[in-house]
Amino acid sequence: MPLTPFTDECPTLPCIQPIRKSKHGTYYDMPMIECKHTFHRNLPPATVWGYHGMYLGPTIEVERGEPVYVKWANHLPKKHFLPVDFTVHGAHKDVPEVRTVTHLHGARVKPHSDGYPDAWFTSGFMEVGPLFERKVYHYENDMPACTLWYHDHAIGITRLNVYAGLAGFYLIHDQLEHKLPLPSGPFDIPLVIQDKSFNTDGSLYYPHQREKPVPELTTSIVGEFFGDTNVVNGKVWPYMQVEPRKYRFRLLNAANSRFYTLSLDLGQPFYLIATDGALTPAPVCLQKITLSPAERVEVIIDFTGMEQAHIILKNEAPAPYPGGPTPDPNTTGIVMAFHVTQPLSAPDTSMIPQKLRPIKPLNPTTAAKERYLTLDHLTDEYGRPIMLLNKSHWDDAITETPQLGTTEIWSFINLTDNSHAMHVHLIDFLILDRRPFDITAYEKDGTLHYTGPPRPPEREECGWKDTVRTDPGEVTRVIMHFIPYIGLYVWHCHMLEHEDYEMMRPFVVIK
Template sequence: MTRKLEKFVDQLPAINTIKPLEVKNKRAFYEIKMEEFTQKLHRDLEPTRLWGYNRQFPGPMFDVNKGEPIDVKWMNNLPGKHLLPLDESIIHHEPEVRTVTHLHGSETRSDSDGYPEAWFTKDFKQVGPFFKREIYHYPNRQRAATLWYHDHAMGITRLNVYAGLVGMYIIRDQEERRLKLPTGDYEIPLIIADRSFNEDGSLFYPSQPNNPSRNLPNPSIVPFFLGDTILVNGKVWPYMEVEPKKYRFRVLNASNTRGYQLYLDSGQSFYQIGTDGGLLPRTVKLDKLVMEPAERADLIIDFSKYEGKSIILKNDLGSNPDPNDETFDVMQFRVTKTLTKEDTSKIPKRLSTIPSLKTGMVAGYRNLKLIESNDPLGRPMPLLNNKKWEDPVTEKPRLGTTEIWSFINTMPFTHPIHIHLIQFQILDRRPFDLDFYNKTGQIRYTGPARPPEPNERGLKDTVAAPAGEVTRVIVRFGPYSGQYVWHCHILEHEDHDMMRPFIVRE
């Protein structure tokens, strides 16, 4: 595991914006190559062997406008052997190295969604059973939002993402531009992820669960993984020099398992203006920001009163943290740059109008249980509605209809649940007696339903479903029909077997 590394010695890297190879008939075309390379992730670490989009970790950022479609050819130029421990007991004897990219949060036709079984190998020599096209089409018809792209290959998403296959994707529109938010050099992506390293600087990922039984294969999938260092934009505990003015940060939790409770050690607040699906109705002032894997938060931080000071973005580890745990720090802001010009950006109170999905007719209600289970080897295998990936499809909403999905979490920890294709609205969460449920199989509520937090009242594609609670979301299925997936975004769970297909019927 990682030796102790000094914090705040490397500058936060800028993420470059990718340019199209060509533009024809107002449609831009891009090529992205997935390749193995080395990158220095900390001053005192040897260069780390990684997999990345265009030889970068994180990958290049897409910056596109609403209504301007793009085409992307994703190319697998990776070696034939995986650089991380591969559990062959769960990969269904597929090729060892296979990839498929999912644009997370995008309203995209199913053949461009990054379906887990639409994987392909180097030069498309082998393809999965759902592979349909080499070039993906992204319409970008949805409202402005911070999306992200990452690998989604069946059974090895946790390894491919951990190896470095992640990147950010921003859609912009005129509504957002009219708000006079911080822009240009004052709008910064922050892609947060945890990793562990071996002494030689290579990535560490466990090949066995803690205290494995003798009948497990080696390597064997682990039920979760928390790295012991925090990276932002591909650097371990970086610092950023800022001017004493307002900055906009587009924050993504790209960790496999780890959730964060972010706060600033200066005691100042965040101003959250957006979430997964774009702008919130109103700005929300927060002292602490909770982010599960795959969630995004659009924040404004005002450094104007902190000239000459250093401020640490912290991670609250709870009341009794392990004294050896270094992950309470994320990065450092140094308010040491000279103010170049007057700050004319705003923190608006009102941001956007989001019509409620509750005003329409609800065509269906689904109770979907998050259940503890074990695989034939005795390993933890959480399931959705007690179904495995290969079981027949049970969720078949009709195109254009609205449904309410209730996630009933019968397990003792939070799961971030992601639904492809759509952006939903959170209705409420209601606690129930988990011990009573485990004894009787019946739901007995222990309190009233509570509405979503103020910073959850926009459009979402990933929702935190806490332990012992029923989390309800309202979903309008569209704009496309086809086969998609919904799953837990703890990647170790998604790979084994907490993921299910659903079909949007015509």
């Protein structure tokens, strides 16, 4: 059945209340439960997985420096409702089919609370012996105000678990943010953008192959997954009724592999005020914003004087990005609509400040090391494409060992045909530049022959980041300071099909 856009209202994601607070910290209980969810009024309810049985999980809001303890508990079935591929690393027949471990994306946490992909836990007890069904993670939240998100990170099935619904917002506030005259309360709205496809019975569709490459196994590794609808806060092409005033929107690209280039069809600008890790030094006026998977921005949209206007949030990003087909303007080319049909509930006293949060740049000349890291497109034993980093697999020896307190430059050398979304756990970084190079020459002798000048970061990348778009045929350089913890962490492509197979590597921060 065709789905009509702008039929369902965009849900407001609820905030969860802690189970208790004490002088030692704030405590949350976050069970993962199978449940039903209706993505569009013309679709039957679909089976999903959600924290607290919700699609998407509830928003956690904390203050800077507030110690938080979250009990992540797996109450999911022992069988996955999406096709598990047992040929993928970490997802073999000798481990439980349903495994979870939650990563707070963008957070500075000690290793045991980071959601390491191999640190999964399962539901109940297994025949091989008891396995943990819950873990308590500690988040110190010693970070400036920012928009983070939590999501599943289990090795080999991250793409399935996040697609099933295991994701949600985690917002950190601080005193500087509170003092700014930004839109707040009901006018500060998080929006999760994803893409989905549906079977005729309304259930979530995810591709699988039953015959190749292993006839006796159902496999579900595809190069990338792109759904044929866009979903915002769990609804297909929703609408939102807004007042003629300024709104602050926290935009998250939580799609498996799809990039989004967002714009408003009536030509209004976005006033960007924050990137992944913090407020920007000053607002940036933009007509378009490109987000790779896992990237976040905070923007202000001003609907003042636009009573009765109907505004469509559009997507222009090709899939795969940047060389694939452009989106269908009637399906994946539309995201949601804003209807300026609500009366003004109170005078709009919010402002777009001239200054937000200053950034102290990192000096490249102080870098202790510059690492050159390749993004590789190879072929596996079954003839399938496999994406690797430095031509290394997940279980190969660790080669990245930055020292605590040092600054490093990481240069991502993209040897593939598509862009990737590179994410580094523990730290935030600043983007230095992107520069085209001769791929053929590099593959011949490993020498970088640049074919053009360096290009500065895009205007929507002007702040602290934890995920960066790395374009084909370019070297993307980022600079980062490794604090405040030592231990085992992860860097990987955040296109989930790539991450699962097998574009992910561990790194260790040493003393």
